[in-house]
Amino acid sequence: MEYVSPEGLRLDGRRPTEMRQLRAEVGVVAKADGSASFEMGNTKVIAAVYGPREVQNKGQQMNDQALVRCEYSMANFSTGDRMRKPKGDRRSTEISLVIRQTMEACILTHLMPRSQIDIFVQVLQADGGTRSACINAATLALADAGIPMRDLVTSCSSGYLNSTPLLDLNYIEDSAGGPDVTVGILPKLDKVTLLQMDAKLPIDIFENVMQLAIEGCKAVANYIREILLENTKQLEFRRGV
Amino acid sequence: MLQNKSFVRKTKQGKVIKVVREHYLRDDIYCGAPFCNVCDVSAARLSSNSSTILIVDTNVVLHQIDLLENPAIEDVVVLSIVLEEVKNKNIAVYNRLRALCSNPLRRFFVFSNEYHKDTFVKMETGESPNDRNDRAIRVASQWYQNHLGSIVRVLLITNDRENKRKATKEGISAETVESYVKSLGQPSLLDLIVQPPSEDVAMEDVEDLRPAKRKVIYPEHKPMSEITAGLHRGIYHQGKLRVNRFNPFEAYVGSESIGDEIIICGRTNMNRAFDGDVVAVELLPREQWQEEKSLVIADEDDEEEDGVHLLPNSADDAPRVTNLVQGSADDKNAMPARLSGRVVGIIKRNWHSYCGSLEPMCLPAGGGGVVHALFVSKDRRIPKIRIQTRQLGNLLDKRIIVSVDSWDCLSRYPSGHYVRTIGEIGRICVIYAVFSVDPPGCKDIDDALHCTTLPNGNFEVGVHIADVTNFVHPGTPLDDEAAQRGTSVYLVDRRIDMLPKPLTEDICSLRADVERLAFSVIWEMTSEAEIISTRYTKTIIKSYAALSYVEAQARMDDSRLMDHLTRDLRNMNALAKVMRQRRIDRGAITLASAEVKFEIDTETHDPLDIGMYQIREANQMVEEFMLAANVSVAEKILKHFPLCSLLRRHPSPTKEMLEPLLRTAAAVGLFLDVTSSKALADSLDRAVGDDPYFNKLIRILATRCMTQAVYFCSGDLSPAEFSHYGLAAPLYTHFTSPIRRYADVIVHRLLAASLGITKLPDIFQNRPQLTSTADNLNYRHRNAQMASRASVELHTLVYFRKMPTDAEARIVKLRSNGFIVFVPKFGIEGPVYLTPGADKTGEWFVDEQQQKLKKIDGSVSYSVLQTVKVHINVTEPQPNREKLQLTII
């Protein structure tokens, strides 16, 4: 199968190092303390953050830091076949854990001891790269909730098909069975907080592929910063500052 | 980086799942014209001075790819929608089109119209995909016209009348393939155009097809729906049609539904099916089964000129009764019933391009006009093909490639079109009935043979060698590396190739059932194997059997087999025996080596069994012809290039070298005459002891005394020194294994140059370099032999580590504290110590005169060549230094 034509175009018309179109909106769930929707092409996720609030299960309360919890789910209508998916399957549990660990690494949890922060992410439409989209949405929602963070975590994936490193795989490219590298970074600190790959790649190629994903993360970070800035300006405007 | 508008395209996939895909439209897709002042021209492919830019539609690509491949067609814009459609319809054509687009010498540019913001079109409601794609092609043409129209003519090439009409209406200039090619003023190009099927001929110059003769010749093919139904109900039977190699009017269809072969006799019953087509067959009524055969013979008289004989078929054809006498009424009952049938429809065509030549015909008086000519394929299973040409004079004496386009039931022959010329007739000839004989599992098949009986009772014998130099050109990195390696190395469990694997195992290898290029030596020989004439030529061969030595031997030995292949094998074997005897009479020495072979476990790669390599008559037969080819080639190249030929010589052994052999022989009361190779050969023949292995042992010892044969440059030595002692040949070289020996590659180049096929590469002018090349080959060759031997030793060790064994051994050399034995069964040789350790002072001494090792007290003595029993096991005197230990029992 030809995923990159000799003319250098992918199946959806992008070039290998181009990302899909990003779209984001802050404050989409009025009841939540912070919320955001995030789109990468046809992948659309929504995130809602509650907290910091009192710990519900006192047994889990920690005296030196906040408890971060995360729940990931996929809407039944998010894929084409509209299958009813059991809640808490292995994949969701794994992604929940990945998102929680990634977010926990950037939240300044020691500033909020004996409290709890809940992050809910749901995939509304899946077209590859859901993991990255969830992390990006969660970052926005946390920022919207005003939770103190070290940096904005952003994530992007990249792959390697037809001997070409490709940025931000969509569903067709993702199901080609090639390597799929998901990277999460703290752009200002220039630190990698998440790196996942479920295939084998020669090390020199891997470095190129990962570097491409990092570039993608940085682009996402710029976009998220713009969105937040815009959002802040609107807030200022509404308050008449 | 994201400047594109995105939107959604919906397609259905498999089930009724709605798939939503993004489709990004771009503004950075350029037109590919280097003179464009709007676009980025770094990737431009079209020529800078083009007068016309062609845009082709899908059907033009699908049908006229041969035309597009002609260098006269340039400056073609291939739209991505066209590529996509071609890919879905015919992957072979797609690959050819892609090759054109990536060929830097051609001016084909791919315009990704589907991703361009101005040329993408959305499917309208009620519009069929085909119409939508045609519209996309027109929109792209329009875009080009607006974009470049002021500088250059943009021309849409389409044979679709409706599309052309719409294009013209929209203001796009459009032409058909025919009218465009005509406007180029190169009549020969018109030959490449595929004609539409004759019913709806739109071309003006096909009129002269003698309407009176247009009667129905073949029954109509049944429509596909009827065939499917018929197959379902068991009236028709599906199978692949195979035409008899020796009688193109007879074919077989192996039917699974019947579980037997159905015979199809005659062109009418074959009903336009080609060899390899998948067809639907209807059985004939039983009473017609016999009649058909006499019909065949009547049928062929008016068609085929050179007397088609109903030869017995070869073993690989269908099993069947072979006595095809022209059926008289009374032996009708004697004939066992054979299923006969006729083709009612063709399910899948196996049409491709064929190599052959035009049937000789007179040039029409006017010249230059359109002429119908008949093409005759070199493959006799293919019927003649009718083509139209405007360059008959050019093509008559050429070897050409022709493609088949159609075959309607009104014409006796299929119609096709000329594709290209591959050469003059005579320089390359195609030889069939070629076979190869090699060790089992051999993938790098260097050589193949053929043998046919000539009308005068003589034989034509051909040795066909892989034409490696056609692919490996002097001075290329490939050639340099091969010259460095010098030879392939054969280890017990693997092979280290001289040339890359695709060349070694496929492209050069003379595998069965595929056409391969060969360099051939062809002799005419009497039945006494006297060479009457020798011909050297480049050929195309198609081996029809890749036999192993065992298979070849089994065929020759099986007196029931009477097929072609077996007959050829037997004839060759008879000739080889005569040649071999003559060589032995001349004084060639039959040398012997202790080659062993292992049976290797496929998983652990450990040897399971070990035994001597068995030499059969079939091995000797192949060897004999290879020797003869090498000698013939050596004569030829030396005649043309007396100073720079690469030859192989085997110096005579000196008296001193033969001394140990003579002493050993004398000890067992054998006198060997070593005055000449002939004398030695004779005395070796006479050396027959009581036990059967004695002679072989003496030969092995004799072989060890000889020098190694070496390559040399003919300018470096005097002709007297050229001779090959072992083969008793005044001249010898290596020609027959170019896939695995570089010396043969050099010899191929010399032979090609001596025939005027190619120029002699420059290196041959440089004698010191040639000499150093020869030296490197000798060095590499010796290393390769040592590596093989070491590999054998390693595997022997692994084998005996698992199973220590007792075996019979022969003493070959005496030492003061023991002797060297040779174990024939395993081909191993090693020391047996009579005293422990390095203690040499012991109670043993060697009697040089009698060649005996005696104990001081005279109680025991061992003599050379004596048989002893030894125990073989593996010890590890130092860590990780395992070695084989032989102890006497």
Ligand SMILES: [Zn+2]
């Ligand atoms: Zn342009």
